[in-house]
Amino acid sequence: MIQALRGTRDILPEEVGYWQLIEATVKEILGRAVYQEIRAPIFEQTDLFERGIGEATDVVGKEMYTFKDRGDRSLTLRPEGTAGVVRAYISNKLHAQGGVQRLWYTGPMFRYERPQAGRQRQFHQVGLELLGSDAPRADVEVIALATDILQTLGLKNLELDINSVGDNSDRANYREALVSYFEPYKDDLDRDSQARLTGNPLRILDSKDPQTQKIAQNAPKIIEHLSTESKKHFDTVLQLLTDLNIKYQINHCLVRGLDYYTHTAFEIKSDDLGAQATVCGGGRYDGLVGELGGPQTQAVGWAIGMERLVLLLQKLRSNPVNNPDLYIVSRGEVAEAQSLILAQKLRSAGLSVELDLSGSGLGKQFKRADRSGAVACLVLGDAEAENQTVNLKWLASGEQQAIAQADLLAMSRELESKETFGQKASLTDLLKTKIAKLKD
Ligand code: ATP
Ligand code: MG
Numbered sequence: 001m002i003q004a005l006r007g008t009r010d011i012l013p014e015e016v017g018y019w020q021l022i023e024a025t026v027k028e029i030l031g032r033a034v035y036q037e038i039r040a041p042i043f044e045q046t047d048l049f050e051r052g053i054g055e056a057t058d059v060v061g062k063e064m065y066t067f068k069d070r071g072d073r074s075l076t077l078r079p080e081g082t083a084g085v086v087r088a089y090i091s092n093k094l095h096a097q098g099g100v101q102r103l104w105y106t107g108p109m110f111r112y113e114r115p116q117a118g119r120q121r122q123f124h125q126v127g128l129e130l131l132g133s134d135a136p137r138a139d140v141e142v143i144a145l146a147t148d149i150l151q152t153l154g155l156k157n158l159e160l161d162i163n164s165v166g167d168n169s170d171r172a173n174y175r176e177a178l179v180s181y182f183e184p185y186k187d188d189l190d191r192d193s194q195a196r197l198t199g200n201p202l203r204i205l206d207s208k209d210p211q212t213q214k215i216a217q218n219a220p221k222i223i224e225h226l227s228t229e230s231k232k233h234f235d236t237v238l239q240l241l242t243d244l245n246i247k248y249q250i251n252h253c254l255v256r257g258l259d260y261y262t263h264t265a266f267e268i269k270s271d272d273l274g275a276q277a278t279v280c281g282g283g284r285y286d287g288l289v290g291e292l293g294g295p296q297t298q299a300v301g302w303a304i305g306m307e308r309l310v311l312l313l314q315k316l317r318s319n320p321v322n323n324p325d326l327y328i329v330s331r332g333e334v335a336e337a338q339s340l341i342l343a344q345k346l347r348s349a350g351l352s353v354e355l356d357l358s359g360s361g362l363g364k365q366f367k368r369a370d371r372s373g374a375v376a377c378l379v380l381g382d383a384e385a386e387n388q389t390v391n392l393k394w395l396a397s398g399e400q401q402a403i404a405q406a407d408l409l410a411m412s413r414e415l416e417s418k419e420t421f422g423q424k425a426s427l428t429d430l431l432k433t434k435i436a437k438l439k440d
Pocket of ligand 2: 058
C-alpha cells in the first residue's frame with residue numbers, strides 16, 4: 001500500500017472545520033482592513049529563495065526542497081510566502097500603482113525538517129505583506145491584525161515578543177560589539193554559532209542551544225546601538241502598541257539576521273502549546289524588494305503557522321461542523337425521483353439539504369436524519385408525491401406538519417433574498433417561524 005510521505009498529513013473532514021474557520025476569520029478581518037489576496041506559484045527559481053531568505057539561514061542551508069526539472073533548471077518548492085509575493089510584486093509592477101499595497105496569501109509551504117507535533121514537511125501558512133510604507137503605524141497595523149485574528153479565534157494566552165534590528169549601519173556597529181563580547185566564549189558556543197561569529201554574529205542570539213542561549217543572555221543589546229532615527233521608529237511602534245492596548249515584551253535576542261530585515265522584528269507565542277509555541281513570526285524588511293531587483297520599497301509582514309493554530313484551537317473548542325438545514329427521506333419510486341428535484345430546488349433557494357440515497361426503510365432513514373444534525377426532516381412518500389406536498393418533521397420536538405412543496409420553496413426563496421452574510425444560522429429559525437405561522 002502506498003503511504004503518505006513523512007512530514008505530510010491528510011486534513012480530514014473531522015478536522016477541516018478548524019481550517020475553514022481560520023480561513024473565514026482571516027478573510028473577514030483582513031478584508032475589513034482592505035488587504036487583497038494574492039496567489040503566487042508554489043515553486044519558483046531556487047535563486048529567489050537563496051537571495052530572498054539568505055544563504056546563511058537554516059531554511060536555505062538545510063531545509064529546502066530543491067530539484068532539477070526536465071529542462072535542467074533548479075527549482076524549489078516555496079519554504080515561505082514572502083519571497084514569492086515580493087517577486088510577484090516586482091514582476092507585475094504592482095509598485096507602479098504608487099501608494100501602499102496590502103496583500104495576503106495562504107497555502108502550503110515545504111521544508112525538509114524533522115517532523116514532530118506542529119512541525120511538518122508540508123505545512124500551511126497564512127501571511128500578509130504591507131508594501132510601500134516606512135511608517136511605524138504600518139508595523140503596528142500588521143501586528144494588530146495578527147492579534148485580532150488570533151483573539152477572534154479565541155486564543156487568550158498570547159505573548160508578543162518584539163525587538164528592533166535597526167538598519168544596516170546600526171547593525172554594522174552592533175556586530176562589532178557582539179563579536180568582542182562573544183570572542184572570549186568562543187569555545188563554549190555551539191558549532192553553528194562558532195561559524196556565525198565571523199559571518200553573521202547576530203544569528204548567534206537566536207541559537208536554540210541552551211549553553212549558547214545562556215551566554216547570549218548578557219550580550220550587548222541591539223537597541224543600545226540604534227541610531228536616533230531607528231530608536232525613534234522603535235519607540236513609536238511601542239507607543240502605538242500601548243495606545244492599542246496590545247501588551248508586548250522586548251526580547252533582545254529576537255533577530256532576523258539578514259541584511260534586508262530592518263527595524264521591527266516580532267513573534268507571537270501561545271503558552272498553551274508547549275515546546276513549539278510560536279504561531280506567528282514577522283517583521284520589517286525594507287531591503288528585500290531592492291535586493292530582488294525592484295525599486296527600493298519599505299515593507300512589513302508576518303506569517304502564521306496554521307497547523308500550530310489548529311492544534312491550539314482543538315484545545316479550545318470542538319470541530320466547527322456544517323450541519324444541513326434539512327434532511328430529506330423518501331420511499332417509493334415516484335417519491336424518490338421527486339425528492340431529488342425538491343432537494344435541488346431547495347438548495348438553489350439557499351438551504352443546505354442532505355438527501356438520503358439509501359432506499360432503505362423509513363425507520364433507518366429517520367435515524368440518519370437524527371444523526372445529521374439537521375433542524376428538520378422532510379418526508380416524501382407516495383401520498384405526498386402525488387399531492388406535491390411534504391411532511392415536515394422538526395427533529396428536536398418530533399412535531400410534524402404537512403406543507404405544500406411550492407409553499408416551502410416560496411418561503412425559502414423569500415428568506416434567501418433577505419439573507420445577509422453571517423446570518424445563515426438564523427435562516428432555519430426564520431423558516432421555522434414562517435412555517436409555524438402557516439399553521440395558524
Ligand atoms: P521555528 O523556529 O519554529 O522553526 P521559524 O522561525 O522557522 O519557526 P517562520 O519561518 O518564521 O518560522 O514561519 C512562521 C510560522 O510558520 C512559525 O511561527 C510556525 O508557526 C510556522 N512554521 C514554520 N515552520 C513550520 C513547520 N515545519 N511546520 C509547521 N509550521 C511551521
Ligand atoms: Mg524553522
